[in-house]
Amino acid sequence: MLQLSNERSFDTAGGMETGNAGDMAALNLARLIAAAADTIAAHAEELTALDQAIGDGDHGLNMKRGFEAVRAEAEAFSAKPLHDALKAIGTKLVMTVGGASGPLFGTLFLALGKEISAAPDRANLTAAFGKAIEAVAARGKSQVGQKTMLDVLQPVHDALLQGKTAPEIAGIADAAAEATVPMKALRGRASFLGDRSIGHMDAGARSTALLVRTIVETLEGQP
Numbered sequence: 001m002l003q004l005s006n007e008r009s010f011d012t013a014g015g016m017e018t019g020n021a022g023d024m025a026a027l028n029l030a031r032l033i034a035a036a037a038d039t040i041a042a043h044a045e046e047l048t049a050l051d052q053a054i055g056d057g058d059h060g061l062n063m064k065r066g067f068e069a070v071r072a073e074a075e076a077f078s079a080k081p082l083h084d085a086l087k088a089i090g091t092k093l094v095m096t097v098g099g100a101s102g103p104l105f106g107t108l109f110l111a112l113g114k115e116i117s118a119a120p121d122r123a124n125l126t127a128a129f130g131k132a133i134e135a136v137a138a139r140g141k142s143q144v145g146q147k148t149m150l151d152v153l154q155p156v157h158d159a160l161l162q163g164k165t166a167p168e169i170a171g172i173a174d175a176a177a178e179a180t181v182p183m184k185a186l187r188g189r190a191s192f193l194g195d196r197s198i199g200h201m202d203a204g205a206r207s208t209a210l211l212v213r214t215i216v217e218t219l220e221g222q223p
């Protein structure tokens, strides 16, 4: 599977290097799933607290339930071609996360699966990720600047386009989640609060940043 690190993934001309054989990708996907599920589990209470402030307080539990369901089938998912595996993850998240986030996170992975190649390089991942963000925006009838997960996804996409390194991308995701604090929510349950949504981080932006950091750090750490 691909590396995000410029040193390891890019030749001097800025081109891309594709990953190893299929079973390597499968192994790495299982590691990614485990790492993502661990991160969500470790931060479930924090995500719930964020959602309690300006939502209905179910985000941590919902995400944990969904990612544990994906973890339970990690072996089967990892045996599939990458695009099928991502679609299976998306479908599982839609079915198990629930709330508003289930369809949105599910759509992200379903659309990624639709667009990604069998052995993605950074250019393909970036393009697929861009399409997936469009799909999430359409599903949520939302756009950047409305205090949602899109406010993390879009800067991460920009960072991928700009050739940022894995640590830089993780930092950009964290900063983007922080940047939702002063925003007024215009989509989702928090939007019912109007100005009272200002001053709190969006829970979906936070979970998205956590996942981005986990994924890029796991990819970076792979041989």
Ligand SMILES: [Mg+2]
Pocket (backbone or CB within 6 Å): 051, 055, 056, 057, 058, 059, 099, 100
């Ligand atoms: Mg909620």
